[in-house]
Amino acid sequence: MTGSPLELQPLFELGPVQITEPVITTWGIMVLTGLFCWLATRRLNLKPGKVQAALELVVGGIDHQIEEVVRKDPAPFRAIIGTVFLFILIANWSSLIPGVEPPTARLETDAALALIVLVSSGYFGVRMRGAGGYLKSFAEPSWAMIPLNIVEQITRTFSLVVRLFGNIMCGVFVIGIVLSLAGLFVPIPLMALELLSGTVQAYIFAILGCVLIATAVSDESTDPAPPLKQGDRA
Amino acid sequence: MxxxxxxxxxxxxxxxxxxxxxxxxxxxxxxxxxxxxxxxxxxxxxxxxxxxxxxxxxxxxxxxxxxxxxxxxxxxxxxxxxxxxxxxxxxxxxxxxxxxxxxxxxxxxxxxxxxxxxxxxxxxxxxxxxxxxxxxxxxLPDAARIDGFIDGLAEAAAKLPERTRAEIGVGDETVAVAAARALSESERAACKAALAKALGRDVKIEVTVDPALIAGLEITAPHASVRNSFRADLDRIAAELGTHASA
Structure with missing residues (x-):
């Protein structure tokens, strides 16, 4: 933790491609998550075991949240929103493993997440309302709002990136500083706090992404997104 | 950055x-x-x-x-x-x-x-x-048992039909007369005379004593009998009473 948090040192290079630490960590998360899911869902039963029941609870919870925000069948959005939530959660909690820096503490990862959400919001908007309908949504409530709406899209996405990056990066740095100053067991309460903060950030990112998509796919031009029940704590 | x-x-x-x-x-x-x-x-x-x-x-x-x-x-x-x-x-x-x-x-x-x-x-x-x-x-005196009855007997005999009367005491036959007591000679004669008058001819009489008659005389012939006694009266009354009771 001695370098700048905004600078990335490539670990190695594959031809012109520079491979950095967050990419490696993300690969690890992908492999482990994929392996676990493959093992857990290999033999699903109508009478669920413990693991299956837990997974069903997670998926059901995600579906429920999506449905509350979008007010539509959650099936099309489940993969994007669910993956975003689970990846951020796992990435944030990966800081518990000694020597691993969470990928979400890096601007590039958060930017990639926000980019995916932005693009998928456009994709779902076009798919559900048609290209014309989606583009028309920028002209609501009047043509004069077009520049503002475009700026809103960009700033919302940007705020997603900065919120997640700032929170996680700060947590990592605080723990690093306390560890270097105080000693071995002192940062444990801070780490516990970081777990909570990581969960909250994952939830916020997923819900705000959901709202972005809901705005794009909503048929109601005047009231695009229903109010959030959980407070926006970021 | x-x-x-x-x-x-x-x-x-x-x-x-x-x-x-x-x-x-x-x-x-x-x-x-x-x-x-x-x-x-x-x-x-x-x-x-x-x-x-x-x-x-x-x-x-x-x-x-x-x-x-x-x-x-x-x-x-x-x-x-x-x-x-x-x-x-x-x-x-x-x-x-x-x-x-x-x-x-x-x-x-x-x-x-x-x-x-x-x-x-x-x-x-x-x-x-x-x-x-x-x-x-x-x-009553013994005479009362016979006296009043001789005439009654003769009258009853006289009332009998002609043929019956003719059959009584025909020829040597005696007329059987039952009396309540033994008759005296005068009574016997009076009885005989009365009968003779009623039948229109002389008859012989044979008197038998029957105390059951109480008082009076009775003639018994093969085809007829003349009863003129208390016994006969009482019998008649008794018969009359019997028919009344059963009626």
Missing amino acids: HIDWWTLALQTINLLVLVWILSRFLFRPIADIVSQRQAAADDLLHKAEAERVRAEEAESKAEAERQAMQKARGDVLLKAEQEAEASRAQLLEQARDETDKLRANAKAEVAKLREVQEASMGREASELAVQIAAKLFDR
Whole structure:
């Protein structure tokens, strides 16, 4: 933790491609998550075991949240929103493993997440309302709002990136500083706090992404997104 | 601030791959199994509903059967009651007939008994009358037992039909005269004279004594008898009483 948090040192290079630490960590998360899911869902039963029941609870919870925000069948959005939530959660909690820096503490990862959400919001908007309908949504409530709406899209996405990056990066740095100053067991309460903060950030990112998509796919031009029940704590 | 574009690109690709992995190995199978379970539960509910409907049908059928059975039972009971009523009435009728018959029998018995009793009473009364008359005549002079009766006997003989009169004391036959006591000679003569006058010819008389006559005389012939005595009067009265009692 001695370098700048905004600078990335490539670990190695594959031809012109520079491979950095967050990419490696993300690969690890992908492999482990994929392996676990493959093992857990290999033999699903109508009478669920413990693991299956837990997974069903997670998926059901995600579906429920999506449905509350979008007010539509959650099936099309489940993969994007669910993956975003689970990846951020796992990435944030990966800081518990000694020597691993969470990928979400890096601007590039958060930017990639926000980019995916932005693009998928456009994709779902076009798919559900048609290209014309989606583009028309920028002209609501009047043509004069077009520049503002475009700026809103960009700033919302940007705020997603900065919120997640700032929170996680700060947590990592605080723990690093306390560890270097105080000693071995002192940062444990801070780490516990970081777990909570990581969960909250994952939830916020997923819900705000959901709202972005809901705005794009909503048929109601005047009231695009229903109010959030959980407070926006970021 | 510096952004590593390679990292950004790789992370984007990584995340897209992860989206595919999770979608393939987590979200789709779980959603499938949940919907399968939902379908199974729906199926089960439908089956249960059908089962419930069937059970309700069976219940209503059983209820109908029960009601029919109850009705049949009521009918049977009613019939039995009616039969019992009929047989009771019949028995009552029989008993009444029996009673009537018994009563009639008893009445007849009583009537018969009374008749017998009255007859015996009549007999007793006549005997009593005979005794009383005999007692009373004991107080009168002996002459009174014969005197007044000779003329009466002759008159009665005179009233007999001609043929009968002619048959009495024909030829040597004697006329049997029964008297309450032995006749004196004068009385015997008076009797003979009176008879001779009534029959229109001379007859021989043979007097027999019969105290049962109490007072008076009687003639006994093969085809006729002339009775002029208390005994005969009392007999007549007794007979009269008997016919009155039985009437």
